[in-house]
Amino acid sequence: MKITVVGSGAWGTALALLLLENGNDVTLWSYHQEESNRMRDTHENPMLKGVPLPEELKLTTDLSSVKGCGLVVLATPSFAVRATAAQLRELVDPGTIVVSVSKGIEKDTSLRLSQVIEEELQGKCPVVVLSGPSHAEEVGRRIPTGVVAAADELSVAQKVQDLFMNPRFRVYTSDDKVGTEICAALKNVIALCAGCCDGMGYGDNTKALLMTRGLAEMARLGVALGGRKETFTGLAGVGDLIVTCTSMHSRNRRCGILLGQGKEIHEAMQEVGAVVEGYYAAANAQALAEKAGVEMPIAQAAYEVLYQGRDVHAVITDLMGRAKRSELDESWS
Numbered sequence: 001m002k003i004t005v006v007g008s009g010a011w012g013t014a015l016a017l018l019l020l021e022n023g024n025d026v027t028l029w030s031y032h033q034e035e036s037n038r039m040r041d042t043h044e045n046p047m048l049k050g051v052p053l054p055e056e057l058k059l060t061t062d063l064s065s066v067k068g069c070g071l072v073v074l075a076t077p078s079f080a081v082r083a084t085a086a087q088l089r090e091l092v093d094p095g096t097i098v099v100s101v102s103k104g105i106e107k108d109t110s111l112r113l114s115q116v117i118e119e120e121l122q123g124k125c126p127v128v129v130l131s132g133p134s135h136a137e138e139v140g141r142r143i144p145t146g147v148v149a150a151a152d153e154l155s156v157a158q159k160v161q162d163l164f165m166n167p168r169f170r171v172y173t174s175d176d177k178v179g180t181e182i183c184a185a186l187k188n189v190i191a192l193c194a195g196c197c198d199g200m201g202y203g204d205n206t207k208a209l210l211m212t213r214g215l216a217e218m219a220r221l222g223v224a225l226g227g228r229k230e231t232f233t234g235l236a237g238v239g240d241l242i243v244t245c246t247s248m249h250s251r252n253r254r255c256g257i258l259l260g261q262g263k264e265i266h267e268a269m270q271e272v273g274a275v276v277e278g279y280y281a282a283a284n285a286q287a288l289a290e291k292a293g294v295e296m297p298i299a300q301a302a303y304e305v306l307y308q309g310r311d312v313h314a315v316i317t318d319l320m321g322r323a324k325r326s327e328l329d330e331s332w333s
């Protein structure tokens with residue numbers, strides 16, 4: 001099948017290689033001409049070091065490469081999804097499956113990214129969400145990985161499953177786009193917090209507490225927005241939360257570590273040198289929690305640290321001192 005992967009960061013590149021390995025005719029589109037030239041000259045993407053790019057992988061900066069494609073993968077940072085999808089509208093063939101693999105929430109609207117793409121494509125194409133514990137660095141090295149393809153129609157999710165799946169990449173289908181995307185965006189916020197705890201020298205107990213209560217918040221919000229609670233205990237939920245909160249590949253966690261060591265957030269993001277989606281998602285978590293009428297104390301704490309400059313120690317003291325409650329007192333469970 002002819003496929004274009006739109007976005008040549010670490011993730012777009014790893015997925016382009018996977019789809020090429022699966023026997024497809026794959027083009028990788030870059031936003032920056034220099035990025036495309038560098039990959040052509042060096043046969044490597046500096047965002048995905050040590051993974052050679054074969055000659056058969058076509059490189060372009062011309063979005064019209066999506067014409068005639070059966071599948072288009074949208075892999076830009078979340079802030080670029082609307083503008084990129086808007087450009088696709090006139091170029092993409094009706095019925096082409098568009099797979100959204102970015103993890104975030106749109107800044108100004110608090111829309112999920114598949115909603116943003118659907119708005120811009122005006123119903124021309126079915127949109128599938130692909131998410132789960134999948135660091136590009138490991139997928140690029142063909143390390144066994146499993147993800148979820150969520151779509152409104154099972155047959156469309158199954159097509160994506162067929163195209164991406166191979167002996168080293170396992171894809172499960174789901175009909176829960178809402179839950180899958182809420183997991184994808186919010187686990188990055190929790191991973192920033194987990195990194196921060198690591199950077200401050202807190203131990204494994206703190207991280208386990210944060211991840212478990214963070215998951216409860218994610219599920220509370222996701223279920224209130226129409227997601228299914230099973231998604232939160234699946235690959236897109238607990239799976240991606242584990243990998244992002246514990247791996248040194250995670251840009252969100254690495255940014256949090258620097259924050260916990262005392263760096264200012266913008267300095268920390270600069271040092272990470274790749275997109276830190278959790279920073280943006282923390283602002284949206286606030287808006288979504290208010291809209292849904294749910295309590296998200298950890299996301300709220302992250303917002304106060306990231307956007308209001310509150311001291312991390314003070315925020316943790318507040319979280320630890322919240323009113324006593326039962327763990328089982330969860331409306332989503």
Ligand SMILES: NC(=O)C1=CN([C@@H]2O[C@H](COP(=O)(O)OP(=O)(O)OC[C@H]3O[C@@H](n4cnc5c(N)ncnc54)[C@H](O)[C@@H]3O)[C@@H](O)[C@H]2O)C=CC1
Pocket residue numbers: 007008009010011012013031032035047075076077078080084101102103104134135136137273274275277
């Ligand atoms: N890196 C990973 O392991 C994974 C990343 N993701 C998600 O994929 C998305 C992309 O992440 P990465 O590939 O890691 O990014 P990256 O940080 O490796 O690279 C960012 C890319 O965005 C491009 N870019 C910058 N401004 C742009 C614009 N205005 N329009 C289009 N492209 C622009 C840059 O040229 C660069 O290619 C994020 O939402 C991330 O959460 C999802 C799963 C795994």
Ligand SMILES: O=C(CO)COP(=O)(O)O
Pocket residue numbers: 103132133134135136188191240243244249250251252253275276277
């Ligand atoms: O989503 C990811 C792994 O599943 C990548 O996480 P980071 O953006 O924190 O690197």
